[in-house]
Amino acid sequence: xxxxxIYPAAQFTAYVSDSLMAKNEKQRAxxxxxxxxxxxxxxxxxxxxxxxxxxxVRRVLMLKTEAERMSTFLSKPISEFADAVQGxxxxxxxxxxxxxxxxxxxxxxxxxxIYPLRPLVCRFYPFEMKTTENGSCEFSPTKECSGVGRGKLxxxxxxxxxxxxxxxxxxxx
Ligand code: SF4
Ligand code: SF4
Numbered sequence: 001x002x003x004x005x006i007y008p009a010a011q012f013t014a015y016v017s018d019s020l021m022a023k024n025e026k027q028r029a030x031x032x033x034x035x036x037x038x039x040x041x042x043x044x045x046x047x048x049x050x051x052x053x054x055x056x057v058r059r060v061l062m063l064k065t066e067a068e069r070m071s072t073f074l075s076k077p078i079s080e081f082a083d084a085v086q087g088x089x090x091x092x093x094x095x096x097x098x099x100x101x102x103x104x105x106x107x108x109x110x111x112x113x114i115y116p117l118r119p120l121v122c123r124f125y126p127f128e129m130k131t132t133e134n135g136s137c138e139f140s141p142t143k144e145c146s147g148v149g150r151g152k153l154x155x156x157x158x159x160x161x162x163x164x165x166x167x168x169x170x171x172x173x
Contacts, residue, residue, distance in 0.1 A: 032134075032135065033136070033137050033138075033139070033156065033159055034132070034136045034137065034138040034139065035139040035156065035159040036140065038153065039141065039149075039153070039154050040148075040149055040150055040151050040154070041147055041149075041150065041151055041152070041154055042150045042152065043147045043151075044146055044147045044150070046147075047103065047110055048144065048145070048146075049122075049125045049126065049144075049145060050103055050104045050106075050112070051097065051098075051102045051103035051104060051107065052097065052102035052103075053144070058102075058104070059085075059094050060119055060121060060122060061085065061088055061091035061093070061094050061119070062082060062092070062093040062094065062095065063090055063091060063092070063093075063119075063170075064092050064093070065169070065172050066093075066117075066119050066120065066169070067093045069117055070114060078093060081095060081096055081105060081106070082094060082096060083096060095119070106118075120165065120166060123162070123165065124162060124166075125142075125145070126141050126142045126144075126145035126148055127139045127140065127141055127142075127159075127162065128141075128142065129162070129163070139159050
């Protein structure tokens with residue numbers, strides 16, 4: 001199983017293939033999660049992360065398994081809600097955006113219509129996860145989210161659960 005960098009919305013256009021972890025690195029990484037200390041977060045439901053902004057294009061990339069799960073849930077072919085993408089391995093689809101608002105087609109006012117099945121990249125937001133040279137997995141927040149610095153304190157359990165979620169998703173892709 002390979003765990004790629006998981007980018008926050010501001011940078012979802014890229015995937016760094018040379019960041020894949022080797023087996024030993026993964027084992028070490030699970031023991032050496034690095035995450036921001038004393039970091040508070042509360043989603044303010046501003047929906048900024050669910051669409052394009054003036055300074056960046058939001059690309060909600062999906063794994064094949066995520067798209068298939070969504071297709072079953074919605075009883076719709078994948079082509080109705082996502083486009084195929086290349087060069088973003090392991091992600092192979094990107095969720096369609098509304099042409100008039102630049103927002104994700106699953107966004108209804110302030111709610112995500114597929115919230116229980118939303119893609120990994122949405123679940124990770126506003127955090128990026130990448131592997132460092134010494135094999136640690138490192139989380140960092142994006143600056144664009146105004147919920148960072150507010151609300152409850154996030155501790156190791158929060159980041160550990162995200163890491164485990166990524167492991168599960170990438171092992172089933
Ligand atoms: S940008 Fe941050 S505060 Fe706004 S909806 Fe997304 S997670 Fe919530
Ligand atoms: S899938 Fe849901 S959480 Fe993700 S960008 Fe679309 S509306 Fe937002």
